[in-house]
Amino acid sequence: MLLKLNKKGKIMELEEIQKYIKKQLSEKRYYHSVCVMERSRELAKKYGADIKIAEKIGIAHDVAKEMSEEEKLKYVKDNNIKIDDTERKNTSLLHAKIGKDIAIKQFGFSENMGQAIANHTTGNKDMDIYSKILFIADRTSRDRKFEDLEYLNEITNKSIDEAVLYILDKKIELQIKKKAPIHINGIIARNYMLEEMI
Ligand SMILES: [Fe+2]
Ligand SMILES: [Fe+2]
Numbered sequence: 001m002l003l004k005l006n007k008k009g010k011i012m013e014l015e016e017i018q019k020y021i022k023k024q025l026s027e028k029r030y031y032h033s034v035c036v037m038e039r040s041r042e043l044a045k046k047y048g049a050d051i052k053i054a055e056k057i058g059i060a061h062d063v064a065k066e067m068s069e070e071e072k073l074k075y076v077k078d079n080n081i082k083i084d085d086t087e088r089k090n091t092s093l094l095h096a097k098i099g100k101d102i103a104i105k106q107f108g109f110s111e112n113m114g115q116a117i118a119n120h121t122t123g124n125k126d127m128d129i130y131s132k133i134l135f136i137a138d139r140t141s142r143d144r145k146f147e148d149l150e151y152l153n154e155i156t157n158k159s160i161d162e163a164v165l166y167i168l169d170k171k172i173e174l175q176i177k178k179k180a181p182i183h184i185n186g187i188i189a190r191n192y193m194l195e196e197m198i
């Protein structure tokens with residue numbers, strides 16, 4: 001169940017968002033969120049983005065991750081969020097779109113900040129610096145144990161776009177290995193990044 005907040009019409013302070021996330025999520029997921037916030041801070045520093053904005057997006061990104069399938073489907077219906085067939089069949093993807101909606105309505109995020117959350121599972125076209133930071137932070141935060149972490153960090157140190165492309169490739173490869181559907185936004189994101197990098 002989502003906790004209700006009073007809307008003040010302005011973006012909430014990091015500490016307030018963090019408190020909300022702590023109440024909303026399990027200990028493990030909260031820890032992941034803190035790790036993504038910290039990694040987002042590092043990446044924002046490195047790539048010259050606004051640190052506070054990157055931290056807020058990082059701590060908030062999985063706000064909807066632990067909603068049940070039923071709650072997610074009800075939320076998208078009640079809030080007129082359009083979803084496609086892939087998302088309907090794999091509702092874990094939906095925590096990105098719902099997370100965006102919650103972040104805008106509850107935390108006062110701007111459209112762009114919210115969009116970074118919407119983009120964090122599959123990627124998308126037109127990913128701005130905050131979308132890219134979250135996309136990488138979610139894969140390279142210190143709670144993650146991917147075996148290619150060191151290699152990915154090396155890529156990230158050289159080029160943010162190369163790192164986004166690498167993660168997109170890995171996500172798509174994983175879906176192929178699992179014989180699972182690939183969300184169309186993953187393909188769109190990959191084509192977009194390839195064109196951007198020419
Ligand atoms: Fe997520
Ligand atoms: Fe995450």
